[in-house]
Amino acid sequence: METITNNCTINIATANGTGSQSANLIILQTLFDMGVNVSGKNFFPSNISGLPTWYVIRVSEKGYQAPGDDVNIQILMNKATWMKDLESLEPGSVIIYNSDVKLPVERDDCILYPIPMTKMARTIHPKLARMISNVIYVGVLAEILNLDQEVIELAISKQFKGKDSAIQLNLNAANLGKEYFQENFKKQDPYVIENRGKDDDAFLIEGNEAIALGAIYGGVSLLAWYPITPSSSVAESIIEWVPKLRLDKDGKSTCAIIQAEDEIAAAGMIIGGGWAGGRTMTATSGPGISLMSEFIGLSYFAEIPCVIWDVNRTGPSTGLPTRTQQGDLTLLYEASHGDTQHIVIIPGTVEECFEFGWRAFDYAEHFQTLVFGFSDLDLGMNKWKATDLKYPTEKMNRGKVIHTQEQLEKISNFGRYRDVDGDGIPYRTLPGSGLAPILYRGTGHDEDGVYSEDPEVYRNMMMRLRKKIDSARTILPQPLFREEVEQEVGIIYYGSMETTIQEIDDILEDTGMKVSQCRVRSLPLSPAVEKFVENHELIIVLEINRDGQMYGILRKELPIELVPKVHSVAYSDGLPPRGNVYAEKILEKIKDVQK
């Protein structure tokens, strides 16, 4: 039998709350530390204990990070999904299952490794048998795939850092699994892992933690938040890191953290803090954005800097709280009633989560407006490979703030909302300064901030606001391109689709097509996107939602003569994108168009 090296998809089916996540992360960390390309995705329920959960590990020599289309190795631990998991496997798949579960495994066409995991776990610790049985499959898998023993040991000690008895318990369980396989089976499957030598710079980090660290290095001075999946770990990481990184010489905190009573209050707090001169942020998901909408309009109209991170989950309404989507894009771009338009920055990698984490404050204070960071559950809650988090290369941009009477006097005809420089961005003074005080308001106001319903005053104010946001197009993170010389098909995509685009591109290019890519990293759109559209014969806008939200924005903003060659491929089923699924949709669309 020919061996298949460093290419397989492993699906681990367990129940939520059984401690399987630790076991799965040990596998992920071991593979990562062996220097192979690996990604791990958690498909978990909106539940604390009992409901089914799957962890999918993809090892790919080509570096593909999306879950593979077919499972090669299935680990069966959960009665509830047992039959369905079995049915979905292709012939020839490997099935490692807990033979203490009294359920049939009628798949003679597959390679079966029955392991009495519960009984074995009881020999180690009767009370913790359910949890320990998870680590037994780690040992079995290690033996099957030929994982390095010392790397596993290191991964276990990393996972249970400092808890010696837990480390020992888990080491014993893993070894027991290994030995059982050695004594009872002969390897019949082709899958092996070869150590490729770990890149010393590489490490794993979740997008949410990267955003949190970015915010801390961006000088966040107020985090106001309300718990919501999948964004909570942004706030929880800030809570974890602030005491280590943001204490002053007296040991007091330079970043206030407050758990608000709801998302509305969280939005109010960051606007109040931004008004008072702080760098303020919240992290939430779609339902939170819906609740914050009124305040978002206030920030836009009263021109108050603050930052909101939306870690998108599947909507609408409560939706699928533990599934991913790019379904909030248009909501963010035009949130709140009346004419509004907001800056949205869209990281596609964990390195960018960090970078945009600190840059968000610079943009907010420079443009004196709310800035949205747009991530999603897939990028935010899974661990991804990074090689560096680059320390901010620029000094903080605190925007046009007047601190002294002298500065104020230098500006002729100062008014809080008067565009004296012609760039659409006025100067502001801070409460407590005594300089040019006004009553900020969400009601109509003139250039001095005084209440006004004058038609011309209103119109001018709204046009200046548009000019201000428009001016961000060339300053925000610019799109990244991978362009072919032929310039046939151009794919415009954004955010977490980055993790799958290489695989999609390879599938498409296998058909002989030449495909360029443009990853949009901010709204409002950069003029470079228009150029990309101009240069290609056919444009596909690829995204993880039903209606093609970025496509809609492009249709609205591109010159009308370019619109006919722009086509939408939008698909969302709650799962992270799979290469084949999206590549097929693109091929179908192109076929349709060319008819």
Added chain:
Amino acid sequence: MNIKLNVIDLPKDDYKGGPSSLCPGCGHDQVSNVIINAAWENGIQPEKIAKMSGIGCSSKTPAYFLGKSHGFNTVHGRMPSVTTGANLINKDLTYIGVSGDGDSASIGIGQFIHAIRRNLDMLYIIENNGVYGLTKGQYSATAEIGSRKKKGEANMSQPIDLCAVALNLGCTFVARSFSGSKKQLTALIKAGLSHKGMAVIDIISPCVTFNNNDESLRSYGYVKENSNELHVVDYIPQRAPIEEVEVPAGNYRDITLHDGSIIRLETIDDTHDPSDIVAALSSLHKAEREKSHVTGLLYFNPNVETTSEQLNLSDTPLSALNEEDMRPSEESLIEIIKNKRG
């Protein structure tokens, strides 16, 4: 002419605001004047005050006092959260929030409650008239059972007593007063401005325009029905403010409002111990039973940490920190990454 100066040598004019656009005779304007007096008499630098409000008639008033202070007229019912954020970023300012019964007892009651719960360091004034003025006369959640709005339908829901709510939440300063009781109100606002923590003052401030009923001879409805030349829907009667009223401790007086209705104000007894929360609550319940309003300082506890103290924030207001204080060193990031690489 000799201009009278306060302890920091400022004239009272430095504490005034723009002209009011409320209905003539509105009790809210009396409250604004008391705020001006109290801040001047307390000798607070105007620029060290921040004026906060939500939406409604009362929330418009920060434009009419303390013109040298920054202010923020926010959104309906959400003044407490905006004030919370501002306070955490600059804890050294004196925050005066002005709200109404629509703002604080209905749409924003959650934020009202949570700001109290956190003992946010601010003076929280409620100008309470039992009615939505700006939308022309709908009931608010503080209107009494049986009271009639101008179209004659009686309110059948229980009123919310915001002082009782505040007391039950352990608010550290709770008072009730009347917009016409200038002397009492000045004393309470001065005390509230000095209080470290949440000071709630619920001020009965009758609406001259909408808080009346058709049976009243001086009601909006009556005037409309009986005067041909006044058959316009936006007719606002021109009225004088309610005259000043002072009620000695332990006594009561019946006050006739613009619409002819009478409210009974009873100043809390000299023997009331403001550290006794049970006595404070029982005085509210007793007044409710007797259909009167008990006024004065009901409860006071100066020994509770404020929000920013609970969070152990830097002594320097966070708004005054510079880049070196806000951005950790490059070495610290290198260390984090080193640990992650393992």
